[in-house]
Amino acid sequence: MDFKNVTVAGSGVLGYQIAFQTAFHGYQVTVYDINDEVLEKAKSKFAILSEAFKRDLNATSVQLEATHERLSYTSNLAEAVKDADLLIEAVPENPKIKIDFYHKLAQVAPEKTVFATNSSTLLPSQFAAETGRPEKFIALHFANEIWKHNTAEIMGHPATDEKVFDDLVAFATSIGMIALPLYKEQPGYIVNSLLVPFLNAATDLLVKGVSDPQTIDKTWMVATGAPLGPFAILDIVGITTAYNINKMTAEASKDPLKIKTVEYLKEHFIDKNKLGVATGEGFYTYPNPAYQKKDFLK
Ligand code: NAD
Numbered sequence: 001m002d003f004k005n006v007t008v009a010g011s012g013v014l015g016y017q018i019a020f021q022t023a024f025h026g027y028q029v030t031v032y033d034i035n036d037e038v039l040e041k042a043k044s045k046f047a048i049l050s051e052a053f054k055r056d057l058n059a060t061s062v063q064l065e066a067t068h069e070r071l072s073y074t075s076n077l078a079e080a081v082k083d084a085d086l087l088i089e090a091v092p093e094n095p096k097i098k099i100d101f102y103h104k105l106a107q108v109a110p111e112k113t114v115f116a117t118n119s120s121t122l123l124p125s126q127f128a129a130e131t132g133r134p135e136k137f138i139a140l141h142f143a144n145e146i147w148k149h150n151t152a153e154i155m156g157h158p159a160t161d162e163k164v165f166d167d168l169v170a171f172a173t174s175i176g177m178i179a180l181p182l183y184k185e186q187p188g189y190i191v192n193s194l195l196v197p198f199l200n201a202a203t204d205l206l207v208k209g210v211s212d213p214q215t216i217d218k219t220w221m222v223a224t225g226a227p228l229g230p231f232a233i234l235d236i237v238g239i240t241t242a243y244n245i246n247k248m249t250a251e252a253s254k255d256p257l258k259i260k261t262v263e264y265l266k267e268h269f270i271d272k273n274k275l276g277v278a279t280g281e282g283f284y285t286y287p288n289p290a291y292q293k294k295d296f297l298k
Pocket residue numbers: 009010011012013014015032033034038089090091092093097101118119120121141142143144236237238241
């Protein structure tokens with residue numbers, strides 16, 4: 001592996017975390033997003049992540065200053081990728097946006113650049129042709145709060161070059177991740193093959209009126225000893241992501257319960273900008289959500 005320069009496309013919830021984590025581990029990182037206003041918002045997250053790295057990883061001010069110096073920002077795609085050895089794509093989980101992005105990227109990226117998608121629900125084989133370089137295209141999937149939940153699932157599609165696969169395993173390890181190779185394409189990788197049905201089961205219970213979010217979370221926590229229940233996890237993942245996943249399922253399956261779930265999330269959360277931890281309110285209010293209080297499990 002000879003990666004030095006990494007570009008991260010999309011500076012939202014995951015993109016900025018990936019950029020920060022990669023720069024923290026010594027790579028030169030360029031953050032790309034659609035306009036300068038969005039990039040200004042991304043820059044302001046530097047301070048928040050620095051605090052988290054200090055708190056959770058004992059990062060020093062010297063390390064964080066060096067991280068800051070290794071990060072640069074641009075809304076010009078050609079400029080963003082001109083020296084990139086690796087581009088990590090974290091644009092919205094919407095096939096149209098992704099395909100459009102890869103078409104534009106293929107026109108400006110140098111031949112050497114490996115493309116990695118962080119998509120949670122789409123398979124690399126769905127985009128391989130659009131990238132113009134299927135053998136250098138792969139999925140590299142991180143989890144939210146990447147510095148703590150440091151999984152990196154690496155999944156090729158049938159035409160991914162074996163060396164690219166091995167390089168990505170090495171790269172993931174080099175940025176402090178636990179590299180988790182998948183030997184076969186699997187929708188949802190390993191984590192989401194487990195997590196999505198779990199979260200769906202929770203929203204099904206809620207939308208059917210069986211119980212309320214706090215009781216459902218409490219049940220799971222007491223019964224299994226888990227530190228979080230499904231609704232606390234939904235707040236961390238972001239309700240927009242849950243909404244988008246449910247919407248795709250509802251459109252494909254026409255399942256009345258899924259359609260009801262989409263309407264429920266839209267009415268109670270999306271339309272009210274209650275999107276989870278990121279906006280300070282979702283199923284719980286932040287900081288100090290109820291499930292972290294001492295008497296929650298009583
Ligand atoms: P997000 O909506 O928070 O961020 C998306 C970013 O992409 C925004 O900053 C947006 O301005 C930018 N963007 C939009 N169109 C773009 C374009 N054409 N070019 C470049 N940037 C563009 O989304 P997110 O939650 O960070 O998710 C991004 C990807 O990461 C998705 O594929 C998602 O499945 C995946 N992912 C998300 C999570 C999570 O917990 N949120 C976890 C793992 C993987």
